[in-house]
Amino acid sequence: MDKTWMLADRRSLRFQTGFENFLKFASANAADKSSIRCPCMKCCNHSGFTVAVIKGHVYFNGIMINYKNWDCHGEAAAMEGDSGGESESVDKPDDIEGEENKGEEDEDEEMSCDSDEFLRLVEDGDKxxxxxxxxxxxxxxxxxxxxxxxxxxxxxxxxxxxxxxxxxxxxxxxxxxxxxxxxxxxxxxxxMGGDHHEAEVCPTCTTSRYKIGKNGVVRDGVAAKVLWYFPIIPRFKRMFQSPRTAKSLTWHGDRKKDGMMWHPADSPTWKLVDTQWPEFGKEPRNLRLTLSFDGFNPYVALNSKYSCWPVILVTYNLPPWLCMKRKFMMLSLLISGPKQSGKDIDVYLQPLIDDLKLLWQGVEGLYDSVREETFTLKAVLFWTINDFPAYGNLSGSVTKGSLPEERL
Structure with a gap:
């Protein structure tokens, strides 16, 4: 039984790699990239769609078994001779043939690195x-x-x-x-490695990765600061893979409007984003997020010097009876230590900010289980929710006490 599963996994990997190569070839040779012929069992190369839609079609319907020569996607059709049954290739000028071969070689180079590493990982999982x-x-x-x-x-x-x-x-x-x-x-x-997982000093400021004792000796193995980050993009992907949740994420687009403010979708900020970036506003699956964080002492009076700062993302696409449920309040960062982060909180927020920037540009390949298609997800950060001391740390402004004399 184990050998059967191992063989199935290898076949699946070969199909995925080959299908990705096919899509790259079809996209590179298409006159109109929004109307590439779909080779799934239902369309049979008669209908044209984008690459993302074709992926969804082939995933659900399967690919044409007899479609071995890509004559509908830029590859010259094989021509059988009248006698002897030998196939003849279409003559092409040397320069065109060279360019095509060069393109194929470049494409192989693009795919080789990642696919080889993944193949090695699959082999280690099978050994x-x-x-x-x-x-x-x-x-x-x-x-x-x-x-x-x-x-x-x-x-x-x-x-x-x-x-x-x-x-x-x-x-x-x-x-x-x-x-x-x-x-x-x-x-x-x-x-599980990371770009700087073996570094002993910060590549930017050269500060030691480990704590330095009172005698000036580095305490090897004791991290100076610890940050827990829970990546948000994979969790957004899983939300759209659930039919019930994916339908709730577009609830705001189908709601009844009566001129009253019942939901953040009725707010001026929501309307401003739709007006300022109309392409973003047209897609109801694009996420509107808010960031909330504050610090507390988890040990109450037992240890007054310890501080814990959870950073939570709330998705306002959901209806009001869901967006504030614990299930959908996404813990993204956990900053803990004997001291508060203070104005250095921007350093801790960096991995989250990087993912939010990536979401604003767009993350491709998300699957919508309701519409049964893949799409590009985008997100925008609407607001931040925090008290005034936390607001001062986040903005780098003075929000309590008196201003220094030079700033008066």
Whole structure:
């Protein structure tokens, strides 16, 4: 049974890679990119759509089995000769043929890096930990090992010794990495590494990553600051994959309007955005968000010096009886430590700001389970909700006490 699933996964991966290549080829050779012929089982190359719609069609309907030569998407049709059954290719000038080959080579180069890494990840997920093992794969074992490393604070040297000991216990031909570097390289394909995960100083200001004691000695392994970030884009994707939630996210576009303010969609800010950016306003699935944050002491009187700042996103596309429900109040950041972040909160907010900027530009490939199509999601941040001290930290302005003499 396991071998059957492994074979199915490999076939699925080959199909996905080949289909992406096909879409890139069709888009590059299309006279009108908004009307590319759809090769799904229902359309059979008779109807034209965008690449995003074609992806949805093929996902639900399947692709034409007999469509092997892309004669409807820019590839020259194979011509069978009258005798001998041999196919003849259409003659093309050398310069055109060279340009086409160059384009195909460039396309292969674009796809090769990511697809090769993903293929290696799939292979590690399929490899048995040792010959005859049916319970664990190489990837499972590494993930479990690094979970223990994080839970118990094990050093890299300890993990290296464990790998060596573990390898000696298993039969010959096992897949245990020979060193910690190889193990981290494998897990890096899962996105567990990060651009600066091994850096010991900040690449911008060269401040130490670790705490510095009163004697000026760096406390290795003790982080100076800790930030928990929960990426928002994957969660927005899952919201549109639920038919009930996806329908609620466009509720504001179908509501009855009576001139009263019942919802943020009736506010001047909402109307200003629709007027200022009409293309954004035409798509009811584009999100309108608000940011709320404040600090509190989770230990009450037990530790008055500890501070915890949750940063929450609220989606105003939802109807009023849902948008303030705990289920849809999205925790995006958790800033904790012995001291308040103060005016340095902009540093902590940076990963969230980067995702919000990306959402404003548009994130492609989201699937709408109600309309059964893929689309490009955009989002805008409407308001921030906070008290005056938090507002002062966020804006960098003085909101309490007296102003310094030089500012009077």
């Amino acid at each position: 048995a930990l040792y010959p005859g093992c049916t319970k664990l794969t190489k990837l499972n074992a590494l993930v479990e090992m690094f979970n223990l490393k994080a839970k118990h604070g094990m050093t890299d040297g300890c993990i290296f010794d464990w790998l060596m000991l573990f390898e000696s216990f298993l039969p010959n031909g096992n897949e245990v990495p020979c060193n910690i570097g190889e193990a981290k390289k494998t897990l890096g394909l899962l996105g």
